Amino acid sequence: MQYEFAIRENGLKRILRLLPGSACFLALTLFSCLVSAQQNDADRARMIQEKMAAPNPLAAGESLWIEELTYLEVRDRIAAGYTTAIIPTGGIEENGPYLATGKHNVIMRSLCPAIAADLGNALCAPVVAFVPQGNIDPPSAAMHFPGSISVRDETYRALLDDIASSLKQHGFRNIVLIGDSGGNQRGMAQVADELNERWKGSGVAAHFVIEFYTPGWEATERYTEEELGVAETRNDGYHDDIWVTAMMMVSDPASVRYEQRVEANLASINGVMITPLEDAIELGRKMVEFRAEYGANAIRRALDE
Numbered sequence: 001m002q003y004e005f006a007i008r009e010n011g012l013k014r015i016l017r018l019l020p021g022s023a024c025f026l027a028l029t030l031f032s033c034l035v036s037a038q039q040n041d042a043d044r045a046r047m048i049q050e051k052m053a054a055p056n057p058l059a060a061g062e063s064l065w066i067e068e069l070t071y072l073e074v075r076d077r078i079a080a081g082y083t084t085a086i087i088p089t090g091g092i093e094e095n096g097p098y099l100a101t102g103k104h105n106v107i108m109r110s111l112c113p114a115i116a117a118d119l120g121n122a123l124c125a126p127v128v129a130f131v132p133q134g135n136i137d138p139p140s141a142a143m144h145f146p147g148s149i150s151v152r153d154e155t156y157r158a159l160l161d162d163i164a165s166s167l168k169q170h171g172f173r174n175i176v177l178i179g180d181s182g183g184n185q186r187g188m189a190q191v192a193d194e195l196n197e198r199w200k201g202s203g204v205a206a207h208f209v210i211e212f213y214t215p216g217w218e219a220t221e222r223y224t225e226e227e228l229g230v231a232e233t234r235n236d237g238y239h240d241d242i243w244v245t246a247m248m249m250v251s252d253p254a255s256v257r258y259e260q261r262v263e264a265n266l267a268s269i270n271g272v273m274i275t276p277l278e279d280a281i282e283l284g285r286k287m288v289e290f291r292a293e294y295g296a297n298a299i300r301r302a303l304d305e
């Protein structure tokens with residue numbers, strides 16, 4: 001007991017004796033920490049500046065997808081006037097026995113670059129694959145079926161808001177929101193309104209282009225019937241039709257199970273044959289072309305307003 005106290009007292013005395021020195025040492029450490037933190041900040045800022053000013057050592061990539069370009073290529077495109085960014089929204093949902101759940105995403109893979117090419121000064125953000133598909137638990141709508149993935153309305157809006165804000169941060173001036181699926185539209189409209197309110201006076205604008213979806217879809221169906229002579233003659237009762245099928249085949253015939261359907265003698269949808277392969281892909285290509293021009297025109301009008 002006595003001994004223990006003595007040690008403790010000794011220890012205390014030592015601490016007290018060292019205290020002014022320690023305090024001084026602490027203050028010095030704190031000061032030098034602050035100085036080196038400032039130095040680190042300056043170093044970091046210089047490093048970022050250098051990276052941003054670095055010339056591209058390579059011939060530039062050709063893609064219109066931001067995710068397929070390097071940061072130098074994106075920088076140079078923006079500087080060259082590619083100041084429109086398109087955020088395409090897709091979805092993952094039940095689409096009957098033939099079509100992969102990523103239907104809308106697969107279509108957007110062909111469609112978005114075609115729209116961007118038509119505009120001539122636009123790049124595509126990655127397809128937003130996660131969209132509202134109904135209540136998760138208990139399930140509603142597509143969520144009754146395996147493979148469908150839903151996000152809550154607020155998750156979807158937060159995702160779009162952050163993607164659009166990121167694009168604005170890097171110098172895109174017009175952020176365009178388009179969606180291939182019905183459930184995507186309302187959230188995009190709301191986010192565009194919120195962003196424009198927040199971005200007032202910044203010279204940057206968000207544009208939700210509803211015309212791409214409606215009347216864009218109806219116009220495309222009319223085009224295939226009237227111009228291409230392709231019309232559905234019956235309803236197989238699936239969440240599927242010749243329009244989505246043909247456009248998916250442009251991106252990837254396997255996404256509509258082309259080979260398996262030929263083998264199973266199920267190579268048609270709603271009365272329209274999808275054989276031969278080249279003809280179906282050509283139909284899809286013409287539809288993509290039509291929708292791209294239609295979408296690009298709608299975007300041009302929205303940007304002019």
Ligand SMILES: [Zn+2]
Binds near residue numbers: 181
């Ligand atoms: Zn859909």
